Amino acid sequence: FKALSAASPLTLRIVAECPVTKARACDLILPHCAVSAPVFMPVGTQGTLKGITVDQLEALGCQICLGNTYHLGMRPGPDLIEKANGLHGFMNWKRNLLTDSGGFQMVSLVELSEVTEEGVKFKSPYDGKEILLSPEKSISIQNSLGSDIMMQLDDVVSSTVTGPRVEEAMHRSIRWLDRCIAANKNPDKQNLFAIIQGGLNAELRKACLDEMTQRDVPGFAIGGLSGGEEKNDFWRMVTLSTDHLPRQKPRYLMGVGYAVDLVVCVALGCDMFDCVFPTRTARFGSALVPWGSLQVKHKQYAKDFQPIDPDCQCPTCKRHSRAYLHALFKSDTAAMHHITIHNIAYQLTLMRSVRQSIVEGRFPEFIRTFMKRMFPSPDQYPSWAVDALASVNVTLE
Amino acid sequence: MKLELTRVVQGRSRLGVLKGLGRTGQHSLEVPGCLLHTHVGTVPHLTQETLHTLSNLTSVTQVTLSNIAEHQEVLEEFKDGFRKFAGLHDTVLYCSLHDPATPCPTGYTTNKTVSVWGSGGRIELTVAKFMALQKTVQPDWYQSMADGETWQNNTSRKRVRKSVDRTLAHLDECLLVHQKSQELEGVEMFGVVEGGDILEERVRSARETAKRPVAGFCLDGLQMGSMDRALRTQLITAVTKELPEDKPRLLQGVGQPDEVLACVEAGVDLFESFFPFQVTERGCALCFSFDISPDPELAGRAPHAVLGLDEERDTAGETQQNGDFNLEDQTQMTSFEINLKDKRYQDDFRPLVEGCGCYCCKNHQRAYLHHLLVTNELLAGVLLMIHNTAHYHAFFGALREALANDKLDLLKRRVLRESGRQT
Numbered sequence: 001f002k003a004l005s006a007a008s009p010l011t012l013r014i015v016a017e018c019p020v021t022k023a024r025a026c027d028l029i030l031p032h033c034a035v036s037a038p039v040f041m042p043v044g045t046q047g048t049l050k051g052i053t054v055d056q057l058e059a060l061g062c063q064i065c066l067g068n069t070y071h072l073g074m075r076p077g078p079d080l081i082e083k084a085n086g087l088h089g090f091m092n093w094k095r096n097l098l099t100d101s102g103g104f105q106m107v108s109l110v111e112l113s114e115v116t117e118e119g120v121k122f123k124s125p126y127d128g129k130e131i132l133l134s135p136e137k138s139i140s141i142q143n144s145l146g147s148d149i150m151m152q153l154d155d156v157v158s159s160t161v162t163g164p165r166v167e168e169a170m171h172r173s174i175r176w177l178d179r180c181i182a183a184n185k186n187p188d189k190q191n192l193f194a195i196i197q198g199g200l201n202a203e204l205r206k207a208c209l210d211e212m213t214q215r216d217v218p219g220f221a222i223g224g225l226s227g228g229e230e231k232n233d234f235w236r237m238v239t240l241s242t243d244h245l246p247r248q249k250p251r252y253l254m255g256v257g258y259a260v261d262l263v264v265c266v267a268l269g270c271d272m273f274d275c276v277f278p279t280r281t282a283r284f285g286s287a288l289v290p291w292g293s294l295q296v297k298h299k300q301y302a303k304d305f306q307p308i309d310p311d312c313q314c315p316t317c318k319r320h321s322r323a324y325l326h327a328l329f330k331s332d333t334a335a336m337h338h339i340t341i342h343n344i345a346y347q348l349t350l351m352r353s354v355r356q357s358i359v360e361g362r363f364p365e366f367i368r369t370f371m372k373r374m375f376p377s378p379d380q381y382p383s384w385a386v387d388a389l390a391s392v393n394v395t396l397e
Numbered sequence: 398m399k400l401e402l403t404r405v406v407q408g409r410s411r412l413g414v415l416k417g418l419g420r421t422g423q424h425s426l427e428v429p430g431c432l433l434h435t436h437v438g439t440v441p442h443l444t445q446e447t448l449h450t451l452s453n454l455t456s457v458t459q460v461t462l463s464n465i466a467e468h469q470e471v472l473e474e475f476k477d478g479f480r481k482f483a484g485l486h487d488t489v490l491y492c493s494l495h496d497p498a499t500p501c502p503t504g505y506t507t508n509k510t511v512s513v514w515g516s517g518g519r520i521e522l523t524v525a526k527f528m529a530l531q532k533t534v535q536p537d538w539y540q541s542m543a544d545g546e547t548w549q550n551n552t553s554r555k556r557v558r559k560s561v562d563r564t565l566a567h568l569d570e571c572l573l574v575h576q577k578s579q580e581l582e583g584v585e586m587f588g589v590v591e592g593g594d595i596l597e598e599r600v601r602s603a604r605e606t607a608k609r610p611v612a613g614f615c616l617d618g619l620q621m622g623s624m625d626r627a628l629r630t631q632l633i634t635a636v637t638k639e640l641p642e643d644k645p646r647l648l649q650g651v652g653q654p655d656e657v658l659a660c661v662e663a664g665v666d667l668f669e670s671f672f673p674f675q676v677t678e679r680g681c682a683l684c685f686s687f688d689i690s691p692d693p694e695l696a697g698r699a700p701h702a703v704l705g706l707d708e709e710r711d712t713a714g715e716t717q718q719n720g721d722f723n724l725e726d727q728t729q730m731t732s733f734e735i736n737l738k739d740k741r742y743q744d745d746f747r748p749l750v751e752g753c754g755c756y757c758c759k760n761h762q763r764a765y766l767h768h769l770l771v772t773n774e775l776l777a778g779v780l781l782m783i784h785n786t787a788h789y790h791a792f793f794g795a796l797r798e799a800l801a802n803d804k805l806d807l808l809k810r811r812v813l814r815e816s817g818r819q820t
Binding site: 071 | 436437439440441442443444445446447450464467468470471474475482483484515516517743744746756760761762764765767768769771772774775776778779780
């Protein structure tokens, strides 16, 4: 079912709300197709999901995936992509795309020259030239990419940083949000999401939430987390954020992708997630399963003739055994592709099951079953997860 | 297996069908044709899904002991054969000794053993171990153990003679074991013709091998080194003259289109398809034309599109000819392909080959492939492997059609014009 809202390129329909936790099941109507939430969005950094064709991605049921403004802005550049009919045309992906602003890469990847009110100045890794990524420039690139959801350029500070820099970054992110909104050439086709900052400081976060929710943006991301901070601080900032975000707009928790984190943060009220972990770990032979992960390259699987997960319906598990994949890793790159397919299937299936349980009013039960399967015994449940779930009325054993 | 020839052109080039393949005999393979090159049963870069975007896939999948030998213990525990282990589609399984795309170190062959190199290093094979492997792999057809280490420069006559003698001895031993094995009932074996670059040895090897009860013949030791092409063709012609007409001839290690044509004319029926893989690995796409259909628009002057392709060919050839254009160095770019990393493809929004029906050409453009290669993305290998395999298969289809319609010369001129070489 595809619908393009005449008024806005994003419509959120809340299909069900969990009466116990803060979880919701929604339909997110975007320009290219409807997206069932809660949703995990695989990351296709450079205009491709590593080793997977768009047909394979579509067949797995993916309705939205990510592209990376920083990488694509460098190579092949916005002008070429515009000539190719946007990123959709360039990679031939017919469903939805979300692009981040390039802000995170400024911090994580490149030699940071300077952050000023103007924007982020950095050195290009390809020719050493200095480049300024301003809110206007980031939006301009994203307009050329033509993504269905664009992210504002935020002043990104590592979650382990404390002190006045965090407050400065929070305020600047608000000002940059306004500049991004003003710079968006395609408000009727491309959605611009704000990104809530404030680090691990509740006051700063609250201040940011108060300000940003006054802007009429179609959705909000919770940023500045998932960067190595203590999990105890992490979940508290997530739940504080969802407490103060409007019900009728999607909540996108950036950089979250471990199964436990996904389930808990859905309970805390988040709708959308992205993370490189499932696809990256696949290339190292790590297959995600309901009871953790399986290192296919390890000797113990050389003669294991079961599929990765006997209950999994993905193409890899329907055809191949752990032993074959183990052998294949010694000979061909296709081994990585098989695990990538499996891991994406795992993530998407997990979210589908989460959504179904919310729709059917049994999400708390789902959470308990999920945790039991994932951890050998209750004393191994991560305490942050136990606390976070307790905060939304779900008690684990 | 049964070879049914429909035409023999000028007493040499054969057209037909190899029938009765596989355990139940329900598969067939058109000849001249190619096998499907794999690593441990997987076409490089491809999963079964991406593989099956290809229509008209050849019915025979090739696996090599150099990939498989190290997994012998695993296969023995699995018990149900390699096909099932790899989750293969319904295909005929052919097992060769070496991987044609990976030359292996020389100097390790003895009177009783040959060596293959797996991911963990060298594995030495006696006939006993070789046959034990065949019993666990359970192919539909395999080549007998052989000593083919004669492709280097200046291999001595003595060494060449040894390779022929050893290969015949291995063949006889393999046959003995084969005939006694229940596990290998219904499985076919090919004898291997050796002889280096020495005509008399080639003829001797062919005659002797032909006396044994084999289902067909592999022609080995002709793949690399500095062997003159004319000499190679001469040797193959002399060999096929000694071989029975009703049994297939598989040439190992030769895959470039112009060489395929020359070798078909010398009496070869089957080829390995490692060439599209090599092209893929250097980030290139096959695009040589094999279209000889009489199109009124094409008569007289070639249309712009065709000229355009030729221009690419010529300039590509030029950049190669700065140094040595070493014909035998199979890792070097040939004139049958375009190098998609080249800047000129950055904003080229055409498919790899106009009119190619493969998944890559139907869905993607040169500019996208260029981007994937420049950014070292894994998808480049997937898409190029699909296209190159499709193009190569289609070439063989065109070859068979040319043979059927007496148009082989026309095809040769078309293909060789692409390469800028004379016949």
